Amino acid sequence: MTEIIPGIYQLKVPIPNNPLGNTNSYLLKSDDGYLIIDPGMNNDAAFEALKKELDAIGVAIEEITRILATHGHPDHIGLAGRLKKLSNATLTAHQVAKDNMQFMGQNRQGRGEQMEKWLTMNGVPKPDPADFQRSPGGQGRGGPPGGGPPMGGPQAGGGQMGGPQGGPQAGGPRPPNFPEPTIPDVVLQGGETINFGSFNLEVFFTPGHDPGHICLYERAHKILFSGDHVLPVITPSVGLQTDSTLNPLGNFINSLNSVKHLDVTLVLPGHEQTFTNLRGRVEEILAHHHHRDAEIMATLNGEDKTAYEISMGITWMPSLGGKKFQELGPGDKRMAVMETLAHLKVMRDNGTVSTISKDSIVYYSGNGKNK
Numbered sequence: 001m002t003e004i005i006p007g008i009y010q011l012k013v014p015i016p017n018n019p020l021g022n023t024n025s026y027l028l029k030s031d032d033g034y035l036i037i038d039p040g041m042n043n044d045a046a047f048e049a050l051k052k053e054l055d056a057i058g059v060a061i062e063e064i065t066r067i068l069a070t071h072g073h074p075d076h077i078g079l080a081g082r083l084k085k086l087s088n089a090t091l092t093a094h095q096v097a098k099d100n101m102q103f104m105g106q107n108r109q110g111r112g113e114q115m116e117k118w119l120t121m122n123g124v125p126k127p128d129p130a131d132f133q134r135s136p137g138g139q140g141r142g143g144p145p146g147g148g149p150p151m152g153g154p155q156a157g158g159g160q161m162g163g164p165q166g167g168p169q170a171g172g173p174r175p176p177n178f179p180e181p182t183i184p185d186v187v188l189q190g191g192e193t194i195n196f197g198s199f200n201l202e203v204f205f206t207p208g209h210d211p212g213h214i215c216l217y218e219r220a221h222k223i224l225f226s227g228d229h230v231l232p233v234i235t236p237s238v239g240l241q242t243d244s245t246l247n248p249l250g251n252f253i254n255s256l257n258s259v260k261h262l263d264v265t266l267v268l269p270g271h272e273q274t275f276t277n278l279r280g281r282v283e284e285i286l287a288h289h290h291h292r293d294a295e296i297m298a299t300l301n302g303e304d305k306t307a308y309e310i311s312m313g314i315t316w317m318p319s320l321g322g323k324k325f326q327e328l329g330p331g332d333k334r335m336a337v338m339e340t341l342a343h344l345k346v347m348r349d350n351g352t353v354s355t356i357s358k359d360s361i362v363y364y365s366g367n368g369k370n371k
Helices: 044-057 080-087 095-101 108-121 128-132 248-260 278-300 307-312 330-349
Strands: 002-005 008-014 022-030 033-037 064-068 090-094 186-188 193-196 199-205 214-218 223-227 266-269 354-358 361-365
Touching: 008 044, 022 044, 022 266, 064 080, 080 090, 090 095, 095 186, 108 361, 199 248, 248 278, 248 330, 278 307, 278 330, 307 330, 307 361
Parallel strands: 033 064, 064 090, 090 186, 223 266
Antiparallel strands: 002 008, 008 022, 022 033, 193 199, 199 214, 214 223, 354 361
8 A cells, every 4th residue: 555645545456367466446535435446356365455455544445435447347347346335335437338347248158259250350260269269367368468468457458358348268157356247326428527525536538448448637636547548667458359340549549649748747557656757658658559550561561461460470568578479378369469450450541551351351461552
């Protein structure tokens, strides 16, 4: 537990079997109770760790009156249902996050089959598509091949825990650590201000890493609660899911620009450590994605290739010194393909690449003309 400023505390809630280590939860104090942002993963170890952090401040769970979700990934909102039952707190989330949270983990078999067909269409050779449904750590989601170590937290615009589209592995019982469907009591659209005690949290809708992601800006103290939108070291995963009508990377870039110029002296992220240079970090993340576009064009090199083949030519996890695609585990390979597809979606929309279908497989080329 760390007191950030009077009335705001950072709580470390563990993510089991994950190199990322923790989700950062934040507790805000008012005269009438406490508000918690992103309480963490749904398992007994995380719950006991959260209770211990609260005990260090002298706060009982029953004193929590509000729960606020930056987004609907299980490593952030997994404990929301348990806390609601114990404290009668209200849960607040963005409308898009609500739509995903209330159906969390349902119809996993059907969605798993849909994912397998989609991976096959994008060049993943059999039997790999089924293997790609499995993620490391049994948490239903891989890590951030784009910018950091495997994690149960930030990676893919749908990507924490298999993303908002569904759950982890196809079929089977609900896995441990996976939250029960939870319906928010208050839904946000973006642009609201949440008043709690002496704090006024301005809601910025920041889709990309997750379609329902928000950041919270406390203007008087120049603090930004960034969730997984902006992290100090790793690059949040932004991957295209089976609904190819979405443009998660385009949304993510727009969302980065929407917060880049805020007057912020301290960023409180959902993982890793607090940091101060928001604008500089945003520029680094934007540069990372520009570099990824260049890698994709170099990999195409005038040929027609699938997203899977393009992924094989990209250097992943650069913050760890770089890994080849073949060195990634099944879950990270899946996320790498999804991240590649998110880039290809933007590049096709702006005319940088084109697509052609051969034998029900989609290929990309760098000729800038859709076929």
